[in-house]
Amino acid sequence: xASARNLDMSWRRFLRHRLALVSLVVLVxxxxxxxxxxxIETGLGLDAEEVDLFARLAAPNPIHWLGTDELGRDLMLxxxxxxxxxxxxGISAALASALIGSxxxxxxxxxxxxxxxxxxxxxxxxxxxxxxxxxxVLAAVDPVKxxxxxxxAMSESFSVYRIIAIITLVSWPTVARLARAATLSIRHRTFVxxxxxxxxxxxxxxxxxxxxxxxxxxxxxxTLTVGNVxxxxxxxxxxxxGVQPPVPSWGNMLTGAQDLISEAPALAVWPGVLIFxxxxxxxxxxxxxxxxxxxxxxxxxxxxx
Amino acid sequence: MVGFIVSRxxxxxxxxxxxxxxIYVLLGLMPGDPIDLMIGADPDVTAEDVARLKAxxxxxxxxxxxxxxxxxxxxxxxxxxxxxxxxxxxxxxVPRLAHSLVLMVVALVLSLAIAIPIGIYAARWPxxxxxxxxxxxxxxxxxxPPFWLALLLILLFAVGLGVFxxxxxxxxxxxxxxDRAHYMVLPVxxxxxxxxxxYTRHTRAAMIEVMREDYVRTARSKxxxxxxxxxxxxLRNALLPVVTISALDFGSLFSGALVTETMFAWLGxxxxxxxxxxxxxxxxxxxxxxxxxxxxxxxxxxxxxSYALLDPRITYRxxxxx
Numbered sequence: 333x334a335s336a337r338n339l340d341m342s343w344r345r346f347l348r349h350r351l352a353l354v355s356l357v358v359l360v361x362x363x364x365x366x367x368x369x370x371x372i373e374t375g376l377g378l379d380a381e382e383v384d385l386f387a388r389l390a391a392p393n394p395i396h397w398l399g400t401d402e403l404g405r406d407l408m409l410x411x412x413x414x415x416x417x418x419x420x421x422g423i424s425a426a427l428a429s430a431l432i433g434s435x436x437x438x439x440x441x442x443x444x445x446x447x448x449x450x451x452x453x454x455x456x457x458x459x460x461x462x463x464x465x466x467x468x469v470l471a472a473v474d475p476v477k478x479x480x481x482x483x484x485a486m487s488e489s490f491s492v493y494r495i496i497a498i499i500t501l502v503s504w505p506t507v508a509r510l511a512r513a514a515t516l517s518i519r520h521r522t523f524v525x526x527x528x529x530x531x532x533x534x535x536x537x538x539x540x541x542x543x544x545x546x547x548x549x550x551x552x553x554x555t556l557t558v559g560n561v562x563x564x565x566x567x568x569x570x571x572x573x574g575v576q577p578p579v580p581s582w583g584n585m586l587t588g589a590q591d592l593i594s595e596a597p598a599l600a601v602w603p604g605v606l607i608f609x610x611x612x613x614x615x616x617x618x619x620x621x622x623x624x625x626x627x628x629x630x631x632x633x634x635x636x637x
Numbered sequence: 638m639v640g641f642i643v644s645r646x647x648x649x650x651x652x653x654x655x656x657x658x659x660i661y662v663l664l665g666l667m668p669g670d671p672i673d674l675m676i677g678a679d680p681d682v683t684a685e686d687v688a689r690l691k692a693x694x695x696x697x698x699x700x701x702x703x704x705x706x707x708x709x710x711x712x713x714x715x716x717x718x719x720x721x722x723x724x725x726x727x728x729x730x731v732p733r734l735a736h737s738l739v740l741m742v743v744a745l746v747l748s749l750a751i752a753i754p755i756g757i758y759a760a761r762w763p764x765x766x767x768x769x770x771x772x773x774x775x776x777x778x779x780x781x782p783p784f785w786l787a788l789l790l791i792l793l794f795a796v797g798l799g800v801f802x803x804x805x806x807x808x809x810x811x812x813x814x815x816d817r818a819h820y821m822v823l824p825v826x827x828x829x830x831x832x833x834x835x836y837t838r839h840t841r842a843a844m845i846e847v848m849r850e851d852y853v854r855t856a857r858s859k860x861x862x863x864x865x866x867x868x869x870x871x872l873r874n875a876l877l878p879v880v881t882i883s884a885l886d887f888g889s890l891f892s893g894a895l896v897t898e899t900m901f902a903w904l905g906x907x908x909x910x911x912x913x914x915x916x917x918x919x920x921x922x923x924x925x926x927x928x929x930x931x932x933x934x935x936x937x938x939x940x941x942x943s944y945a946l947l948d949p950r951i952t953y954r955x956x957x958x959x
Contacts, residue, residue: 351773453648456648456652457655457656460649460933460934460937461652461656461930462891462892462926462929462930462932462933463892464891464892464895464907465891465892465907465910465925465926465929466926468895468910468911468914469660469663469664469667469922469926470663472667472914472915473663473667474667474668474669476668477666477668478666559780563780566782566784566785567783567784570784571784571896571911572915583782586785586788589788590900593788593792593796594796600785600792603785604782604788604789607782608777608780608781608785611782612776612777612781615776615780619776
């Protein structure tokens with residue numbers, strides 16, 4: 333278990349990583365704005381879903397701060413609602429990958445042998461595949477043929493959960509590899525041997541003794557995964573295979589933008605800016621965590637980064 | 638070494654086999670049905686005709702049997718007909734794979750040519766403000782959505798300045814080499830961008846490590862000029878593995894190319910797979926995905942082997958357990 337002193341030192345190293353700190357501030361601000369989207373909506377007296385064909389592609393004005401889209405909907409509110417979906421997808425898929433990856437990584441690292449070989453060969457297989465073509469096929473699968481009732485498959489939020497599921501399917505191996513490596517490095521340390529000598533079961537040793545010591549790489553990987561998932565989600569949604577309209581996501585808001593690019597460049601700019609900011613913030617945050625949580629990291633000692 | 642190669646080959650063959658089955662099953666789960674698509678436009682077809690057609694095409698057989706049949710035909714080189722193009726699948730795929738490779742190779746060469754000098758420069762003074770700036774730009778490079786970068790480039794260079802075409806591969810009336818190059822500029826830039834970021838970071842890390850080695854200190858202490866130490870002594874050792882591995886990282890290149898090709902209407906593999914999946918062209922989608930997997934797996938094996946050959950510290954012993 334990391335002691336209070338260790339945590340304090342990590343926190344100070346994190347504070348020295350200025351870019352990570354800025355990223356944290358950016359993400360928290362964004363999360364607050366997104367969380368208050370409904371309040372902002374009522375405050376401005378607007379409805380994000382309201383179509384107004386007489387106010388198509390309006391320029392920014394006192395009512396619509398960022399203007400309107402091709403159906404006359406308020407762009408700023410759509411961006412906030414889209415952010416809700418994109419962040420939800422990113423964080424959920426990253427958490428699910430971290431969970432599956434940690435469990436499988438711990439088990440295969442601790443037990444070794446056939447289980448280890450099977451899990452790791454499977455992970456290698458997934459990692460060595462052409463990712464995007466595979467995701468496109470997975471996203472194109474008809475849920476009704478998989479046995480989902482029509483009502484569920486047709487519901488608005490189904491595409492959101494589907495995208496979380498398929499991205500998780502391809503992103504857990506990265507976490508599993510890291511968790512396995514961490515487990516291997518501490519499996520034979522004295523405190524683990526001591527716990528085993530006391531007769532504790534494998535599950536207890538893995539959860540109470542190994543997991544806390546493998547938490548840093550898992551946390552770092554999970555943070556980096558959030559950024560990656562948001563990026564992949566935006567690509568799939570942009571291609572029309574991710575989150576389905578009318579549910580907005582930053583990716584699917586850009587789908588129509590290419591055709592309207594000379595009339596309404598703002599539509600092509602804003603969602604992209606937000607995706608870019610969020611992804612780079614999560615990546616820098618992950619970098620900061622890596623430096624802060626690993627005392628042996630070269631940039632951790634003294635000199636700034 | 639031979640054992641290493643054999644074991645990697647067997648492993649990849651296994652992955653390929655599993656993958657081919659998975660793709661086959663998954664494509665069968667796409668919306669629609671080949672027979673329904675076939676008869677879609679004909680009102681005279683009766684229910685018996687449908688059943689007969691299904692039996693004729695074998696769609697009513699169990700999935701394992703259909704897969705086995707399909708695999709048997711693939712192994713003798715029969716990939717079937719493309720529904721969208723009404724031509725044999727191979728005739729559609731081969732030129733498109735060539736288009737993709739042209740795009741990918743040009744982007745790869747460009748990104749390495751830009752990334753290596755920048756990476757070396759950053760590694761000279763680690764922690765300096767230029768190094769930090771380069772680091773930040775690299776983070777930006779891997780964080781930018783590729784399709785959005787394409788949109789921005791189109792907005793700036795095609796819509797705004799009007800200097801490069803927004804999509805396509807050549808002007809119909811022209812089609813000369815210069816004309817084609819003109820059309821390639823924006824797709825290549827889009828594809829190269831993420832590559833530059835990645836390769837710069839690889840180069841920087843490898844150079845920093847090598848510059849700490851004893852032989853570099855020896856070279857310096859016997860008075861070899863600094864530029865010679867960097868460009869001759871250090872670079873050779875730092876770069877060979879980096880370049881090899883980066884160059885063979887086809888998996889991510891393929892993914893990047895899919896988006897880029899779709900955005901710029903570049904008729905390559907990625908766009909073909911996307912169009913085939915969206916247009917219910919089973920045979921084409923199957924063959925395209927399979928080809929993409931083969932190319933990626935082959936590149937992975939080559940990367941592993943050359944890495945083992947180039948870096949004596951890597952053992953080729955088959956890893957049993959950690």
